[in-house]
Amino acid sequence: xxxxxxxxxxPLATVGSFFVMGPVFALAxxxxxxxxxxxxxxxxxxxxxxALTHLFTLGFLGSVMMGALYQMIPVILGEPVPRARLAHVVxxxxxxxxxxxxxxxxxxxxxxxxAAIGLLGVALLLFVCPVGxxxxxxxxxxxxxxxxxxxxxxxxxxxxxxxWMAHGHAGMAFPGERVRFVDAHLALGFFGWVASLLVAVSWxxxxxxxxxxxQPKDLRRVTHALLMLGxxxxxxxxxxxxxxxxxxxxxAFELMLRYGTxxxxxxxxxxxxxxxxxxxxxxxxxxxxASLRFWQVAMALAPLAALAALATALTTxxxxxxxxxxxxxxxxxxxVMHGMLGRIVPFLVWFHRFSPLAGLQPIPSMKSLLPDAxxxxxxxxxxxxxxxxxxxxxxxxxLVLRAGGAAVALTxxxxxxxxxxxxxxxxxxQTG
Amino acid sequence: MVTRAKRxxxxxxxxxxxxxxxALLASTPIERLTTRKIxxxxxxxxxxxxxxxxxRDDILTAVVDTLREELASSVTALLDEYKSPLERAERLxxxxxxxxxxxxxxxxxxxxxxxxxxxxxxxxxxxxxxxxQEELVTTLVREAQxxxxxxxxxxxxxxxxxxxxxxxxxxxxxxxxxxxxxRQLSPELAMESWLASLxxxxxIRTTRPASQPPPxxxxxxxxxxxxxxxADGDDPLGQIRGRLRALTDDGVLLxxxxxxxxxLVQLLTDRxxxxxxxxxxxxxxxxxxxxxxxxxxxxxxNLPAPEPLEQALEDVARMEPGHARLFRMPQRPNLLxxxxxxxxxxxxxxxxxxxxxxxxxxxxxxxxxxGSA
Numbered sequence: 087x088x089x090x091x092x093x094x095x096x097p098l099a100t101v102g103s104f105f106v107m108g109p110v111f112a113l114a115x116x117x118x119x120x121x122x123x124x125x126x127x128x129x130x131x132x133x134x135x136x137a138l139t140h141l142f143t144l145g146f147l148g149s150v151m152m153g154a155l156y157q158m159i160p161v162i163l164g165e166p167v168p169r170a171r172l173a174h175v176v177x178x179x180x181x182x183x184x185x186x187x188x189x190x191x192x193x194x195x196x197x198x199x200x201a202a203i204g205l206l207g208v209a210l211l212l213f214v215c216p217v218g219x220x221x222x223x224x225x226x227x228x229x230x231x232x233x234x235x236x237x238x239x240x241x242x243x244x245x246x247x248x249x250w251m252a253h254g255h256a257g258m259a260f261p262g263e264r265v266r267f268v269d270a271h272l273a274l275g276f277f278g279w280v281a282s283l284l285v286a287v288s289w290x291x292x293x294x295x296x297x298x299x300x301q302p303k304d305l306r307r308v309t310h311a312l313l314m315l316g317x318x319x320x321x322x323x324x325x326x327x328x329x330x331x332x333x334x335x336x337x338a339f340e341l342m343l344r345y346g347t348x349x350x351x352x353x354x355x356x357x358x359x360x361x362x363x364x365x366x367x368x369x370x371x372x373x374x375x376a377s378l379r380f381w382q383v384a385m386a387l388a389p390l391a392a393l394a395a396l397a398t399a400l401t402t403x404x405x406x407x408x409x410x411x412x413x414x415x416x417x418x419x420x421x422v423m424h425g426m427l428g429r430i431v432p433f434l435v436w437f438h439r440f441s442p443l444a445g446l447q448p449i450p451s452m453k454s455l456l457p458d459a460x461x462x463x464x465x466x467x468x469x470x471x472x473x474x475x476x477x478x479x480x481x482x483x484x485l486v487l488r489a490g491g492a493a494v495a496l497t498x499x500x501x502x503x504x505x506x507x508x509x510x511x512x513x514x515x516q517t518g
Numbered sequence: 519m520v521t522r523a524k525r526x527x528x529x530x531x532x533x534x535x536x537x538x539x540x541a542l543l544a545s546t547p548i549e550r551l552t553t554r555k556i557x558x559x560x561x562x563x564x565x566x567x568x569x570x571x572x573x574r575d576d577i578l579t580a581v582v583d584t585l586r587e588e589l590a591s592s593v594t595a596l597l598d599e600y601k602s603p604l605e606r607a608e609r610l611x612x613x614x615x616x617x618x619x620x621x622x623x624x625x626x627x628x629x630x631x632x633x634x635x636x637x638x639x640x641x642x643x644x645x646x647x648x649x650x651q652e653e654l655v656t657t658l659v660r661e662a663q664x665x666x667x668x669x670x671x672x673x674x675x676x677x678x679x680x681x682x683x684x685x686x687x688x689x690x691x692x693x694x695x696x697x698x699x700x701r702q703l704s705p706e707l708a709m710e711s712w713l714a715s716l717x718x719x720x721x722i723r724t725t726r727p728a729s730q731p732p733p734x735x736x737x738x739x740x741x742x743x744x745x746x747x748x749a750d751g752d753d754p755l756g757q758i759r760g761r762l763r764a765l766t767d768d769g770v771l772l773x774x775x776x777x778x779x780x781x782l783v784q785l786l787t788d789r790x791x792x793x794x795x796x797x798x799x800x801x802x803x804x805x806x807x808x809x810x811x812x813x814x815x816x817x818x819x820n821l822p823a824p825e826p827l828e829q830a831l832e833d834v835a836r837m838e839p840g841h842a843r844l845f846r847m848p849q850r851p852n853l854l855x856x857x858x859x860x861x862x863x864x865x866x867x868x869x870x871x872x873x874x875x876x877x878x879x880x881x882x883x884x885x886x887x888x889g890s891a
Contacts, residue, residue, distance in 0.1 A: 164852050294823040294848070370820060433824050441857060444828065445835015452824055 096156045096170040098438040102509055103177050104153025105431055108423070109505065111145025111184060112498035118192075119475070119491025123484040127408050131264060136255075137192035142415050143275060144206075145184045146498075150423045151283055152176070155217055155234070157434065162290050163231055165224040168216045179209035187252065196257035203252050210245040214238060229306040233286020236310070240278025240317055247271050247321075262328065269343045270324040277350035278317030280419050285309060285358050288381075288422075292362060295429060296378050298369040301361045309353045309361070316350020345399060355392035355418070359385035376461035380425020383469060387417045408479050416494070417472050424468055424501055428461040432508050443513055455508050464504060467497040532570050534560050536584050539577050543623025553577075575640055578627065582643035585624055586650070589617060590780050593654070597784040603661040604668070604716075608709050610655065611685055615705040618689045625689045649753035651685070652678045654781060657755070659716070668716050677716060684708045737764050738842070739878040741772040741868035748776065758782070762791075768811040770844060772868045772876055775803050798872050806876075813844040819874050820848075827854050834863060834879055842880040850875045 118138055119126055126134040156173055160166050183205030190198030221235045251267050254260030261267060293300050323342030326335060362385050366378065394410035432455040440449040471493030478487025538559035542551055553574050557567040571577045596609045618624050628644065655678035662668040691703040740761050744754035754775075761771055773779070783793055786807055794806040794815065806815065816833065818826035826847050831854070834843060847854070850869065858865045858879055866878040 161852050164850070297820065297822050371822065373822070437824070437827070437853060441827070441831055442860075444831035445833075452828065 096167070096173050098434055100171070100173040100177070101153045101157050101434060102431070102505075104149045104156070104173075105427055105505055106502065106509070107177065107181050108146045108149035108153070108427075109498045109502040111141050111149065112420075113495050113502065114188070115141035115146065116471070116491050116493070116495030116498055120488050120495060121491070123488040123491070124478070124482065127404075127479060127487070129404055130407055131268070133192050133194055137188040139411065139415075140184065140191070141188050142420075143280075144187070147280055147415065147419055147423060148184075149180070150427065151280070152180070152213055154287070154426075154430070155238070155283070157430070158287065158290075159217065159220050159224070159234070162287075163221070163224040163226045163234070165220045165226070167220045170216070172212050172216065176209050176213045179205045179212070183209055191255050194255065196255065199252055199256040203249050203256060206245070207249055210241065214242045214245070218242070228289075229303070229310055230286045230290045233282050233289075233310055233313075236314055236317075237279050237283035237286065240274050240282060243321065244271055244274035244279055247274065266324055266327065266343055270321045273317050273320040273347045273350070276414060277313055277347060277354060280415075281350065281354040282310075282313050282317065284419060284422055285313065285354065287426075288358070288362060291426070291429075292365065292381065296366060296369050296373075296375065297371050298365040301365055305357070305361055309358050312349040312353030312357065316347040316353065319346030319349075320344075322346075347395070351392050351395045355388040355395070355414075359388040374458065376458040376465065377425040377429040379462070379465055380421050380428070380468075383465065384418050384421035384425070387413065387421070387472075391418055405479055405482070409476060412472070412475050412479065416468075416475070420472075421465075421468060424464060424497075425461075427501065427505060428456055428464065431505050432456045435508050435511060439512055447513070449513065450511075455511055456504055460500075460504050460507070464497060464500045467493060467500055471497050528570065531560075531562075532580065533584075535567065535570060535577060536581050539581050540621055540623040543581075543626045544621075548626055578640040579643045581623075581627070582640055582647055585617070585621065586643070586647050587777075589613070589647075590778075592617065594780045594784050597781065597788070601788075602667065603658040603665060604713065607655055607658045607662075607681065608713070610651075610658075611681070611709050611712075612705055614651070614685045615688060619692070622693065625693050628686060628689070645751060646748065646753065648682055650755070650781075652682050653753055653755035654678075654785075655681045657759070657785060662716075672716055677712075680715075681712060684712055737761075737866075738766050738769045738880065739772075739866035739868050739876060740765060740769070741774070741876075743774040743871070745774065745776050755782070762786075762807065765809050767809050768813065768842060769809045770812050770876070770878060771807040772870070773805040773807060774871050775805065776801060778803050779805055798870055798874070802871050804870055808844075813842045813878075815844050815846060817846045818848070819846045823848075824853075827851065830854055830877070830879075831857060834858065834861070834881075837863075837879070837881045839881050840883045842878065845877045845879070847875045847877055849873050851877060 115138055118134070118141065122134055126132075126138050129135065156167060156170065183202045186198045186205060187202035189195065190200075190202055218238050221231070221238055224231055247267065248271055250261050251271060254264075289301060289306055292298050320343045323339040323346055326339040326342070330339075362381065366382065391410065391413040394406060394413050397406040398410050400406075432452050435455060436450075436452040443449050471490055474486055474490030474493050476490075477483065478485075478490050535556065539551070539556050542555060542559050546555065551574070553564055553567055556574070556577060557564045560567065571580065592613045593610065596613060597606060600606045600609055627640075652675075656674045659668060659672065659674040659677045663670055663672065663674070685708075688703050688705050688708050691701075695701040742754070742758060742761050744758070747754040747757060758771075758773065765771055778795070778797075783795060783805065786793055790810050792808040792810075792812070794808075796804050796806075798804050808815075816829075818829055821829070826845075830843075830845050830847070830851070833845075837843060850867070850873070854877070855865060855867070858877075862882070864880045864882060868876040868878075870876070
């Protein structure tokens, strides 16, 4: 009987380190926003804005997602990640790389960006190769597996693109017209990497944790196809512009770049949230669960992100783009990540430290490791910070935006505190 | 406002089509039975008919399936009412005869299929119907041997084939001599003859007598999905019996079937198995067959993660050596399995068609729980 050896899953400390690192970067992002207010969000390509964006995308979301993949691939797909202990190196290099990138872009200090290219390149290579191999080997044929594969492929592609683009900040030449590269990078980064993985994992964890009914198979495939199309179309447009000298095709490639994410917007912010909310509404057992509330709020907010995406297509006002980014990253993706951390970290601690003692001595239940009240505080702070940041952005109110930044920092601090509280818990014989 | 005439819902219309076909078969040779006539018999147009069945042969297949289901209900009832195996066999014969009397079209179908000698689309359904009868009677004759009602040297399979041939012959006789009842072979005479030959030790067995015990059981958990077997046109009952024989006296067999196996349920209940029948997905049935000493099923599949894992681990910790547990988990428990292995427990796994997992856990007789801290 094929099973999973516990030694094949990474140790708790390794995965936990990614989950701790994520909120730390979110905290840094909140502090930056609180300190600089509107000056941090003047133009999409401004140094501070780039730093802020990467603190959230790479630092917060990236860390959490990488840690989650290390744990989920063996558990959900039944395939161990080879050389899982390389995760220590990945963690160190990735963390240092994000710091160097953010500081180097914001200051600006080209030498730091240059260091970031090296560090992030090594980290992502050491991550993508073993994880990609495990995804290649797995015999699990589910939409979750397909979604994970595409997410890791997108991570590889966006990392290559991003590291190439970073040369422009490291004292070297930018590869080409900035807007085109950024559009392709964003599409791969958000819809290919973040949304694909988040949606794929939701198909597994929402039924598993909440006894919600599984979404229809054909609709899962449609969602997956929309995400793939929306993630790849802008990149293909860029590829076409860069490699084909066909002036007659240029307008088509430009359209692909500019509007190519439309299918993914539909999939991630309309179809998937509607199906998720429906399946949750029909769940077998209606138990109160703080982590579920995160899902529900995130899915309810998702259509606003779709509207913001539409606004970016209709106007050149940078506020539309910022609002879109905030709703997508801190709203939709951020809420889901926040909620899942409150569920997954207690489970990992319970499983690694307490389950071996089940039946041999009294052990706490998983839910008691992080009471709902703590998680619900995090939810309230997260939603408050989102509203303040959006309000500050749209109304161009510096004070409101700074308050939003402080609220983001506080949210991250509470999340970090919750995670540390759980990670510190050990069976009675092991304390002291 | 114009109101439309009420349309019959699909299942009801399909039933009407089947009934009309059977009625037509009573008086119409099968080679002259057209979809136009069937549609006329139902009172619908041909296009309307084709909305429910693509071809005439599909209709005939549905006719055979309907008859099989009706027979299954009758068989279940008689198995419930009569306890002696030979009495059951005799009553089965009369049920077949009476059903065919109510459905003369069935006999035409059987005759036409045999006469043309060519494969038809409904041939598989007819073969399946015949082989079900044959397997059931084989089992009854074997049980009669175990009850010493029939000599041990009787070939059970051959006796069952003779039974089925007699049943078909009796039906043909009635159809052929419909206007000369004195020339018809009566079911009572047929049965008397058959039972007498069994009592006299015929047909003679050439294989191991039933008094010898089957090979010792090896498996504690096994699973069989009969859908591929049926798709190949074979009858799964023999394989099911073989799998049951291979179980230990505390073993469990998970059976997946595309129909409700009511006769099998009745048979196995009489043999002391505990049964749990569920329709886990539309049209797919799972039958959990537990030997007399098998552990009771602990269903954890309706708990949110990670409660199934929590409860399973706590429960196995309380197991005494030589004892076992049977869990149903919502899916393959990739995290539970290594935890069980590290405690020195033996584990077997079977999967339901919807992905839920049966986990059979046993603490060996001479192992102690070393646990891990």
